[in-house]
Amino acid sequence: xxxxxRKWIIITMLALxxxxxNILLIANWLIDMGVCDWAHFVRREFLTGTAITIIITxxxxxxxxxxxxxxxxxGFIKCCPVCDKTLFSSGSYxxxxxxxx
Numbered sequence: 001x002x003x004x005x006r007k008w009i010i011i012t013m014l015a016l017x018x019x020x021x022n023i024l025l026i027a028n029w030l031i032d033m034g035v036c037d038w039a040h041f042v043r044r045e046f047l048t049g050t051a052i053t054i055i056i057t058x059x060x061x062x063x064x065x066x067x068x069x070x071x072x073x074x075g076f077i078k079c080c081p082v083c084d085k086t087l088f089s090s091g092s093y094x095x096x097x098x099x100x101x
Contacts, residue, residue, distance in 0.1 A: 080094040080096065080097065080099060081099070082094065082097050082099040083096050083097040083099070085097070
């Protein structure tokens with residue numbers, strides 16, 4: 001794990017702790033702005049059980065088209081799991097990113 005990723009994790013944790021510490025203040029501010037009433041309206045009018053089921057189904061069926069094509073190709077043609085580059089050689093490492101296949 002690189003130093004940059006560790007920094008982002010720490011910053012995200014601090015932001016979450018800050019938000020959780022001020023949850024009542026944030027909730028009252030959202031109520032005053034009218035966001036809660038708008039959210040109730042949207043949920044009541046547009047997010048029915050059928051709509052939620054369709055959205056979840058589409059998210060499950062959503063696949064990377066490159067992977068779908070490469071899986072249908074011949075067995076000696078591989079696709080790198082890291083960078084999605086199509087590999088024509090029988091090597092065990094990707095020539096583009098160097099990851100092990």
